[in-house]
Amino acid sequence: MNRTLLLFIVFVQLSFGVSFAQNNSAKAQQIESILSKLSIEEKAGQLNLIPITGEPTEKHLQMIRDGKVGSIIKSNGAAQNFKLQKIALEESKSGLPILFQEDVIHGYKTIAPIPLAEAASWDLEAIRKSAAVAAREAAAAGIQLTYAPMVDVCRDPRWGRIIEAAGEDPYLGSLVAAARVQGFQNSGENANQNILACVKHFAGYGASLAGRDYNIQDVSERELREVYLPPFQAAIDAGVASLMCAYTAYDGLPVTASKFLMQDVLRGEMGFKGLTMTDWQTIPNMVKIGVAENDTIATLMSMDAGIDMDMSSWKYVQLIPYLVKTGKITEKQVDDAVRQVLILKQKAGLLDDALALFNEKRQDKELLSKKNFADTKDIALKSMVLLKNKEQILPIKKTVKNIAVVGPFAKVKRDLLGWWACKGNPDDVISIYEGLEKEFGKDVNLTYAKGCEIDSFKRVGAHLIPEAVKVAQKADLVIVVLGEEYWMSGEGGGTASLHLPSYQEKLLAELAKTSKPIVSVIATGRPYILTQVADNSDAVLQAWMPGTVGGEAVAEVLSGKFNPCGKLPVTFPYHEGQVPIFHSYKKTSHTFNSGPKDNRYSTTYRDVQNAPLYPFGFGLSYTSFDYSAIELNSSEMTQEGSLKASVKITNTGKVAGREIVQLYLRDKFASVIRPMKELKDFALLDLEEGESKTVTFEITADKLSFIGRDYKTIVEAGEFTLFIGPNSSDLKETTFRLK
Ligand code: BGC
Numbered sequence: 001m002n003r004t005l006l007l008f009i010v011f012v013q014l015s016f017g018v019s020f021a022q023n024n025s026a027k028a029q030q031i032e033s034i035l036s037k038l039s040i041e042e043k044a045g046q047l048n049l050i051p052i053t054g055e056p057t058e059k060h061l062q063m064i065r066d067g068k069v070g071s072i073i074k075s076n077g078a079a080q081n082f083k084l085q086k087i088a089l090e091e092s093k094s095g096l097p098i099l100f101q102e103d104v105i106h107g108y109k110t111i112a113p114i115p116l117a118e119a120a121s122w123d124l125e126a127i128r129k130s131a132a133v134a135a136r137e138a139a140a141a142g143i144q145l146t147y148a149p150m151v152d153v154c155r156d157p158r159w160g161r162i163i164e165a166a167g168e169d170p171y172l173g174s175l176v177a178a179a180r181v182q183g184f185q186n187s188g189e190n191a192n193q194n195i196l197a198c199v200k201h202f203a204g205y206g207a208s209l210a211g212r213d214y215n216i217q218d219v220s221e222r223e224l225r226e227v228y229l230p231p232f233q234a235a236i237d238a239g240v241a242s243l244m245c246a247y248t249a250y251d252g253l254p255v256t257a258s259k260f261l262m263q264d265v266l267r268g269e270m271g272f273k274g275l276t277m278t279d280w281q282t283i284p285n286m287v288k289i290g291v292a293e294n295d296t297i298a299t300l301m302s303m304d305a306g307i308d309m310d311m312s313s314w315k316y317v318q319l320i321p322y323l324v325k326t327g328k329i330t331e332k333q334v335d336d337a338v339r340q341v342l343i344l345k346q347k348a349g350l351l352d353d354a355l356a357l358f359n360e361k362r363q364d365k366e367l368l369s370k371k372n373f374a375d376t377k378d379i380a381l382k383s384m385v386l387l388k389n390k391e392q393i394l395p396i397k398k399t400v401k402n403i404a405v406v407g408p409f410a411k412v413k414r415d416l417l418g419w420w421a422c423k424g425n426p427d428d429v430i431s432i433y434e435g436l437e438k439e440f441g442k443d444v445n446l447t448y449a450k451g452c453e454i455d456s457f458k459r460v461g462a463h464l465i466p467e468a469v470k471v472a473q474k475a476d477l478v479i480v481v482l483g484e485e486y487w488m489s490g491e492g493g494g495t496a497s498l499h500l501p502s503y504q505e506k507l508l509a510e511l512a513k514t515s516k517p518i519v520s521v522i523a524t525g526r527p528y529i530l531t532q533v534a535d536n537s538d539a540v541l542q543a544w545m546p547g548t549v550g551g552e553a554v555a556e557v558l559s560g561k562f563n564p565c566g567k568l569p570v571t572f573p574y575h576e577g578q579v580p581i582f583h584s585y586k587k588t589s590h591t592f593n594s595g596p597k598d599n600r601y602s603t604t605y606r607d608v609q610n611a612p613l614y615p616f617g618f619g620l621s622y623t624s625f626d627y628s629a630i631e632l633n634s635s636e637m638t639q640e641g642s643l644k645a646s647v648k649i650t651n652t653g654k655v656a657g658r659e660i661v662q663l664y665l666r667d668k669f670a671s672v673i674r675p676m677k678e679l680k681d682f683a684l685l686d687l688e689e690g691e692s693k694t695v696t697f698e699i700t701a702d703k704l705s706f707i708g709r710d711y712k713t714i715v716e717a718g719e720f721t722l723f724i725g726p727n728s729s730d731l732k733e734t735t736f737r738l739k
Contacts, residue, residue, distance in 0.1 A: 031342045043338045044320035046070035067092045071099040081142030082358035097354040104146035108137035110372040111417045111424035113383045117544030119166035119569035121382035124179040130379040131183025133372045135195045140366035142358040144348035145196040149180035151231035155580040158211020160493020163525035167569030168582040171679045174234035181238040199235035200244035204228045242275040256282040257301035275340035277309035308337035380553035385542040385566040386620040393538045395560025404475035406468045408454045409483040418545030419490020435551030452503040483523030498529045512536035527572040565658035567619035574613040583616035583728040584675040617727035623653025636737040639701045646696040651687035659685045663697045664723040
């Protein structure tokens with residue numbers, strides 16, 4: 001390189017470094033200067049996050065004027081947020097802006113599929129884009145922070161909140177967590193199209209016992225570290241701005257008071273530097289749980305655990321001044337928390353020109369824009385999972401001229417949005433029936449029958465079944481849309497039965513007697529027991545709660561315009577009694593593989609099969625893929641080196657398609673018990689008809705590492721089994737040795 005050019009580069013790098021540092025110190029100075037001017041009451045006000053649903057009352061406005069409101073939760077649109085912000089800026093003594101926050105979980109107005117469905121795409125770029133849509137819309141509506149991503153690993157579909165995260169697997173969950181953080185925080189063309197993310201619920205909430213929400217859980221430290229923490233670490237590494245505590249406890253103490261989790265693990269080991277907040281009233285909850293005698297003690301415990309922001313309990317704003325004055329906490333503790341709030345306000349651009357962020361015209365332009373529809377439809381298509389397709393009944397052939405559309409969910413709109421639908425409006429939703437009309441309307445005669453009622457979990461409306469059977473008898477093919485109502489899953493949506501509500505299974509059984517080809521479309525937020533559904537259907541499509549444009553996406557999959565490519569991010573049980581169920585179970589001394597008639601001394605059931613109905617990672621396509629044997633470039637590797645494993649995949653069918661190629665590893669002998677197999681990598685492969693591509697996975701020591709007996713991450717020499725295949729139970733395998 002020419003010397004002048006080299007000097008120039010060094011100069012640019014040095015001056016950039018200097019101005020970056022100056023910039024940072026100017027930012028820090030701005031915060032310290034604000035902090036130095038606040039009274040203890042105003043500081044406590046900054047830590048107070050309150051809900052304002054609908055029109056604010058005069059009391060709310062006065063609290064803002066009095067400097068008692070640092071943040072507001074609930075989205076009321078750009079105009080109302082502008083009004084409240086103006087009061088904070090111009091009428092409160094500190095003139096500090098409000099940070100507006102909301103549960104923008106899978107969309108603000110244009111609603112994407114529920115997060116569990118998105119994870120079924122395994123397409124991190126599409127997931128990132130979907131979060132970016134949510135961020136653009138929310139930011140335009142005057143929101144600066146979302147309570148997402150929710151990254152709680154969950155292995156029990158009875159827990160309603162399974163819809164909110166990425167399923168059962170810590171590895172997939174980690175990648176999805178990072179993609180969502182990037183989508184929310186970094187994907188806008190302009191900074192004002194991004195919002196701050198808040199990863200939740202730290203940690204172990206997904207293990208709530210027996211699927212009952214808010215229930216105790218008693219995960220061991222090993223399980224916490226192996227299963228529940230990795231997606232949080234991924235979100236932290238992706239730069240997540242804030243973190244929310246779980247409602248649940250860890251090792252006998254509510255997380256809101258756990259110094260071990262919130263300080264030693266989160267800040268110490270995991271390196272989190274952002275803001276921490278409680279979940280809804282988790283400070284006074286400590287009194288209910290019986291670990292604090294009163295709110296003052298609970299507030300002290302939360303401050304001592306280092307929780308920065310109080311969601312909706314008002315305890316910080318009411319009690320912090322008293323706790324400081326009586327010497328129970330130091331002003332430094334309060335300053336540390338306020339500093340975190342101010343940093344977020346600064347990051348959100350609120351310390352510059354705060355009012356510029358609230359603009360109704362921009363909001364109108366952004367919400368439900370064409371681009372937002374397109375990105376949302378892309379992820380909706382990719383999240384559909386084809387579970388059964390007997391004799392290639394799908395895609396629907398051109399010879400089919402009469403389709404009966406049956407089922408209580410064929411015409412619903414609100415339910416397709418799922419829980420946490422934010423400002424999603426059912427009127428904007430394309431129902432599955434409407435999607436089918438649009439896709440097949442001109443060439444095909446569509447008829448409809450509801451088939452049964454859904455009235456909560458009651459079994460009602462069986463009188464509608466005969467009419468549905470009549471409609472089916474006249475058709476060439478029957479599409480049956482089954483599912484659950486939006487409120488049946490999500491927060492507080494625990495269910496004991498995992499059979500579809502009401503008479504849906506009976507309806508399907510009666511329809512099956514017509515011998516017409518039956519395609520079942522399942523619109524649910526969680527895995528249901530689809531054993532009877534599969535028996536009575538020729539094809540089954542898991543469509544989840546697919547969001548605003550979900551109806552179109554379902555129709556385009558059924559017509560074959562889009563070849564389904566989703567794979568299950570969570571195991572679909574064969575029987576309710578198998579729950580909790582997941583693929584990466586640990587080795588036992590007795591086998592998992594024997595059936596009810598084999599040796600009874602096995603880790604299995606006497607009455608039902610051990611295998612799930614559909615394993616983790618499973619999903620069909622309209623084409624087929626052939627996997628070659630695995631080729632390793634070496635049969636051993638060193639800890640500093642790596643090893644390459646390749647397979648050739650060929651599209652052996654008649655249409656182009658996407659395959660999600662999965663890599664699993666098993667550590668044969670280790671100093672602690674290890675899983676039978678763990679997902680460690682995957683690749684998305686788009687293949688034309690007849691095309692072949694070779695996928696090469698690189699195995700490095702980090703993929704072989706695990707949490708040792710002292711809870712430190714270690715790598716041990718020894719033999720490993722390497723599996724590659726289309727899902728967690730259909731795998732080719734080979735072995736290699738780590739030296
Ligand atoms: C939920 C959180 C949510 C918060 C605010 C709580 O009940 O657990 O996930 O972000 O409410 O709506």
